[in-house]
Amino acid sequence: MAGLIARFPLLERLMALDPLTWFNPGATTLAEGLPHVGLTRQDVAEAAARLTRFAPCLCEAFPETRASKGILESEIAAIPAMQATLNQRYGVELTGRLLLKKDSHLPISGSIKARGGIHEVLAHAERLAMAAGLLREEDDYRTLLRDELRRFFGQYRIAVGSTGNLGLSIGIMGARLGFQVSVHVSADARAWKKRKLREHGVTVVEYAEDYGVAVAQGRREAQGDPHCFFIDDENSRTLFLGYAVAGERVKAQFDQMGIRVDAEHPLFVYLPCGVGGGPGGVAFGLKLAFGDHVHCFFAEPTHSPCMLLGVYTGLHDEIAVQDLGIDNLTAADGLAVGRASGFVGRAMERLLDGFYTLSDQEMYDLLGLLARDEQIKLEPSALAGMAGPWRVAADPAWQAERGLDIADMARATHLVWATGGGMVPAEEMEKYLASARL
Numbered sequence: 001m002a003g004l005i006a007r008f009p010l011l012e013r014l015m016a017l018d019p020l021t022w023f024n025p026g027a028t029t030l031a032e033g034l035p036h037v038g039l040t041r042q043d044v045a046e047a048a049a050r051l052t053r054f055a056p057c058l059c060e061a062f063p064e065t066r067a068s069k070g071i072l073e074s075e076i077a078a079i080p081a082m083q084a085t086l087n088q089r090y091g092v093e094l095t096g097r098l099l100l101k102k103d104s105h106l107p108i109s110g111s112i113k114a115r116g117g118i119h120e121v122l123a124h125a126e127r128l129a130m131a132a133g134l135l136r137e138e139d140d141y142r143t144l145l146r147d148e149l150r151r152f153f154g155q156y157r158i159a160v161g162s163t164g165n166l167g168l169s170i171g172i173m174g175a176r177l178g179f180q181v182s183v184h185v186s187a188d189a190r191a192w193k194k195r196k197l198r199e200h201g202v203t204v205v206e207y208a209e210d211y212g213v214a215v216a217q218g219r220r221e222a223q224g225d226p227h228c229f230f231i232d233d234e235n236s237r238t239l240f241l242g243y244a245v246a247g248e249r250v251k252a253q254f255d256q257m258g259i260r261v262d263a264e265h266p267l268f269v270y271l272p273c274g275v276g277g278g279p280g281g282v283a284f285g286l287k288l289a290f291g292d293h294v295h296c297f298f299a300e301p302t303h304s305p306c307m308l309l310g311v312y313t314g315l316h317d318e319i320a321v322q323d324l325g326i327d328n329l330t331a332a333d334g335l336a337v338g339r340a341s342g343f344v345g346r347a348m349e350r351l352l353d354g355f356y357t358l359s360d361q362e363m364y365d366l367l368g369l370l371a372r373d374e375q376i377k378l379e380p381s382a383l384a385g386m387a388g389p390w391r392v393a394a395d396p397a398w399q400a401e402r403g404l405d406i407a408d409m410a411r412a413t414h415l416v417w418a419t420g421g422g423m424v425p426a427e428e429m430e431k432y433l434a435s436a437r438l
Contacts, residue, residue, distance in 0.1 A: 117169030119242025161215030247285025317342030368436025
């Protein structure tokens with residue numbers, strides 16, 4: 001361990017659980033970084049087209065999606081009162097515009113995982129139905145809700161390991177189509193999420209250990225069973241592409257809002273990170289949509305900084321926070337991951353501008369301030385991104401290194417990605433709010 005710390009001195013601060021910011025010296029241009037991802041614009045376009053094909057099916061299956069005609073998308077909201085509060089709290093003025101991407105309120109499962117998780121289930125269902133001659137691409141996909149198709153899907157099982165939100169999206173979608181779904185959940189999974197899964201007919205398997213054990217057990221269940229499909233948040237390209245669809249959609253939303261993104265109007269995006277699939281996919285989509293004018297940052301709890309650790313050391317999934325004596329215990333249940341996705345880390349390490357960590361109490365405080373100032377209620381992990389704009393604003397040296405001057409920063413847009421919380425029960429939310437120090 002001493003040798004590792006000598007090579008990577010930042011590890012001492014990680015081990016001390018100090019909140020810190022690390023700007024990635026390996027960040028490069030989209031042109032240089034894209035070949036290392038192993039996926040293309042066409043791959044993302046195909047995922048978007050699949051979601052469009054399924055829109056009539058979702059519209060019929062889930063009435064809450066009718067307003068959006070079966071397209072799962074969240075609004076972008078301005079939060080100026082929160083910006084004023086945090087300017088004062090952090091003692092640094094954020095001169096650009098602060099916005100919130102409310103994936104917390106996506107329909108069906110109320111989190112960013114609705115994008116990738118539901119896309120993965122739909123892709124699997126489409127593949128099975130087409131192979132059996134029960135579906136053609138030109139068909140009306142509402143046919144998948146017929147009893148005949150539900151009986152067909154009922155022959156198949158889906159397994160996934162989750163801290164909660166991915167399990168919700170896969171469980172609810174899979175069960176609605178007729179699949180037998182089992183969700184293997186880690187010790188930190190919230191009771192209300194487990195209860196909601198069971199209400200939808202999903203088998204919930206609980207473990208006293210963390211996310212890594214839940215994933216390993218889910219993977220083991222699927223081994224040797226040709227009728228069981230394991231959805232792997234650590235390595236799935238299909239999940240990743242479902243998340244990546246968000247990039248072009250944000251671009252369309254910005255066009256409608258009159259928001260420019262170019263060399264003189266940079267975009268900064270702050271994404272809470274657990275194992276890395278969700279934020280990695282979104283960041284990939286954003287880089288395709290906005291090129292080098294978007295700067296993406298991952299936010300992690302001080303007790304679970306797995307992606308920062310993996311990218312900083314270059315060891316990726318060959319090192320876990322527990323190897324440093326960090327306990328991986330955090331109130332941000334969706335971010336309680338000790339070992340990052342090696343696929344995402346290696347694919348995206350050249351396209352991410354930086355990482356930072358923050359304490360559980362900071363997330364609780366930000367949760368309370370957002371509820372007070374903007375009447376928006378999120379779960380703790382969704383607030384990890386909120387501190388990011390002020391980490392960037394406080395480092396003019398990094399801004400200068402990236403060719404950003406005072407005028408550029410004044411014209412910048414800062415987009416905080418709210419990853420979950422829209423479905424949190426009222427009594428649970430009250431507990432979160434009670435933990436905030438305002």
